[in-house]
Amino acid sequence: MAKWDNVKKVVLAYSGGLDTSIILKWLQTELDAEVVTFTADLGQGGELEPARAKAELLGIKDIRVVDVREEFVSDFVFPMFRANALYEGLYLLGTSIARPLISKHLVQIAHETGADAIAHGATGKGNDQVRFELSAYALDPDIKVIAPWRDWSFKSRTDLLNFAQDHQIPVPKDKQGEAPFSVDANLLHSSSEGKVLEDPWAEPPEYVHQRTVSPMDAPDEVTEITIEFAKGDPIALNGEKLSPATLFARLNDLGRDNGIGRLDLVENRFVGMKSRGVYETPGGTILLQAHRAIEQITLDRGAGHLKDEIMPRYAELIYNGFWFAPEREMLQALIDKSQEKVEGEVRLKLYKGNVIVTGRRSDQSLYSDALVTFEDDRGAYDQKDAEGFIRLNGLRLRTLAARNRR
Structure with a gap:
């Protein structure tokens, strides 16, 4: 790997899974590099300590496991929801919005530790490689980025498993064969792609769904909630003031139990191909409806229509990895300006996959009975x-x- 001859220390985005564990060992053996691991707690669920333990097993001395849930929601998810952002009219951008945050921390850790490069586990076919790397270059124009899936000689999953066996990397039994589908998750959503989902005509098996009960199995009783907003962001649920991540987690629970937020989408990837994914965004689906409802009475017609016009462009920028680009920041300033008077309460009913707005009120309302x-x-x-x-x-x-x- 001549092009990485000068790389002696690498910060790796590490999940603890098989692929990133193989990447970790590959960086050690092929590049003879010291590896610093960064594992972000984005609210993906499950314990993160196994990732730390696995990194220790693989000889890592500098292991970073960081809870970024509040930062994720307050600095990335909420600004995006102020725009009512939907990619191709449907997708709430759950994977897309997490990548710039991860890249930000990778670059910060590289600066702190004097690392020569950062590395990620995204494949050469997907969007995530673009998102990770564009974000990193926007934050540090001289940063080196290693993408092993584009550089190594492995041609198949069998090659990966053989490498893992040769280097005593633990392989879970359910990973010995082909995985039925791949999953990405965070506090905003879960996504499933590949294998059993590759035929767009085939209905997704129920076991694919990670975050929601089936709407058909959801309770027969209505759940009624209220969400309070200030400057376009939710600040309270059912009258209780909550932190951004806590509020979002509560909305996820409500959405999960009522079968809300499922999406089966064939989307256009930035790299040029179409892909089919099953997304679940329970809390986000509720929040989108509530935010639009409070805007209906607090946002001027011209401002609201302008927001709707720029929204597809804004969403596309996030999807394509341009979170730190000046045009996204310019649009964000416009969007944030529109939210100065977006405050008040929205009442909703949740029922078998549906989010039904039943009322909205605000001291800043433009609605006039007269x-x-x-x-x-x-x-x-x-x-x-x-x-x-x-x-x-x-x-x-x-x-x-x-x-x-x-």
């Missing part, structure tokens, strides 16, 4: 004014019609 009432409006709106409004807006249409009639 203007919309069918009763006596006491002169708040003169209906005769509508005639001139319509004639002026219809002027060009009448002109066109007159020409066409000729």
Whole structure:
């Protein structure tokens, strides 16, 4: 590996799974590099201590296991939800939004430890390699990034398993054969891709779902909740003020129990291919509906429509890995400005996969009973004014019609 001859220390994004454990040993054996591991607690579920123990087993001295849940939600998830961001109209960007945070910490640790490079376990076919690396280069233009899936000589999963066996890397029994699908998870979502999901006509098996009960099996009773917002972010659930990560975890529990947030999507990857994924975003699905509901009464029409126009571009930037790009930051400033008066409460009913808005109220509401009432409006709106409004807006249409009639 001549191009990495000068690399003596590497910070690895380490999950503790088979692939990143093989990458860890590969960095040690092929590059003769000292490895620092970074494992982010993003709320993916499960214990993270096994990752620490496995890193110790593989001879790592500097092991970083960091709880970044609050940072993830407050600095990445909430800003994204202020935009009501959906990629290709459906996807809540659960994997996409976690990658810049991981890259930020990898670069920080590289600076702290004097490491020569960072490394990740993303494959050469997916979006994550782009997201990790664009984020890293935006934060440090001179950073070296090692992507073993693009560099090593392994051609198959059998090659990986043989390497693991040769280097005494523990292989869980269920990983001895082909995995039925791959999973990524964090506090915002879980995603499943590959294998049993590769045929877009085949219905996903129920066991694929990680975060939600089936809507058909959800309770027959309605769950009613209220969410309070300030400056576009949720701050309280059912009247209880909560930290960002705690509030989001509570929404996840409510969504899970009511079968909310499942998505079966064939999306367009940045690298050019289509892929099929099964996503579960229970809390995020609830939050999106609630946020749109509070915007309905607090956001001016022009501001709201402009936000909807730029949203697809904003979502695409996040999906493609440009979180730290100036255009995303510019759009974020516009979005955040729009949220200054987005505050108040939204009431919702959760029932068998559905999120139903039943009420919204705010001290900053632009909704006026006097203007919309069918009763006596006491002169708040003169209906005769509508005639001139319509004639002026219809002027060009009448002109066109007159020409066409000729």
